[in-house]
Amino acid sequence: xxxxxxxxxxxxxxxxxxxxxxxxxxxxxxxxxxxxxxxxxxxxxxxxxxxxxxxxxxxxxxxxxxxxxxxxxxxxxxxxxxxxxxxxxxxxxxxxxxxxxxxxxxxxx
Numbered sequence: 001x002x003x004x005x006x007x008x009x010x011x012x013x014x015x016x017x018x019x020x021x022x023x024x025x026x027x028x029x030x031x032x033x034x035x036x037x038x039x040x041x042x043x044x045x046x047x048x049x050x051x052x053x054x055x056x057x058x059x060x061x062x063x064x065x066x067x068x069x070x071x072x073x074x075x076x077x078x079x080x081x082x083x084x085x086x087x088x089x090x091x092x093x094x095x096x097x098x099x100x101x102x103x104x105x106x107x108x109x
Contacts, residue, residue: 073095
């Protein structure tokens with residue numbers, strides 16, 4: 001996804017946040033400054049992986065003042081009950097299809 005966004009001219013950042021009281025900095029997978037997205041990636045759509053990602057997005061989103069669109073990058077569409085949960089929480093989800101990416105059920109032509 002990073003290469004895809006860079007090729008489209010997006011300004012991207014990967015950062016770590018040092019939090020008081022935390023022994024290790026919090027790593028942020030990707031911030032797309034051009035589209036205002038906070039992206040957390042998972043290599044699976046298993047329920048535990050998505051539950052962890054949701055918590056991470058909610059936590060990190062608050063640290064950015066909830067100004068960025070919380071976005072989950074997954075390898076394939078999650079099960080419908082999980083996509084319903086993501087929608088209720090205001091979390092977008094992206095998945096690759098060919099050389100492009102679909103957002104939710106919307107895929108480029």
